[in-house]
Amino acid sequence: MTIQDRQEWGDVLDFWFPEGRSLSVDTQAHHAHWRWRMQGGADDEITAQFSELTAMAAQGDLEHWAREPHGRLALIVLLDQFSRSVWRDDARAFAQDPHAVSLVTEGLLNGHYASLETPWFQIVFGLPLGHCEGPDHLQRIDKLINLRQDIAAVAPAPLRDIYFSLVTQARDVRKVIAAFGRHPHRNKILNRKSTTAEEAYIAEGQFPHTKAFQ
Template sequence: MQTIKDCRDWDAILHFWFPEGCSLNVDAQAHSVHWRWRMQGGADDEILARFSRITEQAAAGVLDHWALDPHGRLALIVILDQFSRSVWRDGVRAYAQDVRALALVTEGLSNGHYASLETPWFKVVHGLPLGHCEGPDHLQRLDLLISLREKIAAGAPIPLRPIYISLIKQARNVREVVVAFGRHPHRNSVLGRTSTAAEEAYLAKGAFPHKNAFQKD
């Protein structure tokens, strides 16, 4: 497997998005705070300030060579699946990179890149597009996502395990939404889609799985 040695650009992405680094000796409370920061928009301002240009480059395909390296691939997934939502929040481009991010995930699962990642948080983020990208195989991908998260939780350090168990629950909740509607209704207004009556009722409740990633059973 070829590995790119000059990785300063993607290291900047990974160091920012994963303050935990690669050590499994992480305080559970701090780790939970990092997850909320990552997944609930807390990083928006800094992403806009530091990473808008590199997000444009990734969206344009300029950084595709990063995918030759497992960590470069992970950084591309972070940019296309996460940074794009911050840089273009409430706009169509926020979701326009989902198909490319999903392709990176699928290839990474088949070529050993995913398996080579050292931490549960790297693996969870690598898999995010499986649930985010809408499409006809969405339910099958969510089943895969749930299976991957179950394995991640089982292998996570014991103090961190409740966090990863909660992420299994979150993925199952996303699956219920896709079973009901075949898509993510919270995107309808941004994407110019007309909501059904059932979707309107769901949206009115505001109980979106992506906003409730750490609920306990």
């Protein structure tokens, strides 16, 4: 692993986690950081600063980052989060999901997830479990819910409400997948025909990823 690799993944993590690695964070500021992360407010900055790295990750050129826990986390951020900004409203935004979920699955088994020192690192590490569509989607979301419950239970007391709200958000995602077997809000971008029930759901606009931290 080169110094450049560590600097690059450090830049990704420093940008995506302004609260850093100390558990002594201001509750209101932390809530604002989550809202910023989950509401698409960073698209322009991500595109300006990380388009090249995101493309490299999508092409498989940064797989060596996954040898270390924080490198794996940064790679997941590029594939699961920054891809959605760099390729907003394009099918490429979701094309990296299987790759990202494979990194999560391996990281849960090899100790990388458990070694991450903050609840916000662990939450973002697990996001692909709910994002990646596929036949095992419900089972992965159940795993995600269990992980988030464990995170919330041991989070610093002032932050627990934030993390229990993320448990609720994962449960809301589960309801969507149980009903439709996929994320209907992606249908237009992926050129998929929506069912009548999906059209009604889309028209309501109450998507779990947009309701969180409003």
